[in-house]
Structures are given as structure tokens and as C-alpha cells.
Amino acid sequence: MNKELNVEPLAYAVKDAARTLGIGTTKFYELMNDGTIPSFKIGKRTLIRHADLVAFIDDQSKAA
Template sequence: MQSTLNDRLAYGVTEAAGLIGIGKSKAWELIASGELRAVRIGGRTVVRRADLTAFLDELVSTKEA
């Protein structure tokens, strides 16, 4: 069974970056700074869908404050 992007719980860094409209380099920068949470699974780094949402929610709440 093949899943769509909306069905998945986590994305590779390049996919995650594309989903929120930033470049891969910026995504890695955000991960390195701790602003965007990512996890390692073996040799692969993935960003959970929930962490993408939390990152965007934090940006919105910061802008509104």
C-alpha cells in the first residue's frame, strides 16, 4: 500500500522543507538550531508531521504577540 504525503507521520528533510515552502538548506539550519525538531532513524533524518505543525504554530503565535 502506497501512502500519500498527507497520510505519512514523518517526512525526509527535503520533503518537509517543500511542504512548508522553504529550501532544504534552511530546513537543516532550523534543525541544527533546534527550532525545528527532527529525529534520526538509522542513517535518515525525518521530521514528524506534528513537529512541522508545531513549528508553524509557534511562528504564528510569535508574530501575533
């Protein structure tokens, strides 16, 4: 019997990470390029850790 697991991703592709934050990919690339949101590569894919997205949101809410 196969059950589908409802598991949160550990990392997102850029497009998915931007969608998760509710911003465009251009703005997301700006945040990555200035070091605000860390990223890493596996092969040609650029990925962003779920924990880094959560930390970004936490930092933004504290600054507001």
C-alpha cells in the same frame, strides 16, 4: 480488492519537510541544527515528525 489509503505521513524526510513548509533545504537544516525543528534518525535517514512541523507553524503564526 485493494484500496489505496490516503494517509498523511507521520514523518517526512528533510527534503519533503522543507517542501511542505515552502522553504529551501538549507534554511530547513538551519532550523534543525539550532533546535527549532526537532528531528530523529532511523538508520541513516533523518526524519521530522508531521506534528513537529505543525507545531513550528503554530509557533511562527503566534510570534507574528
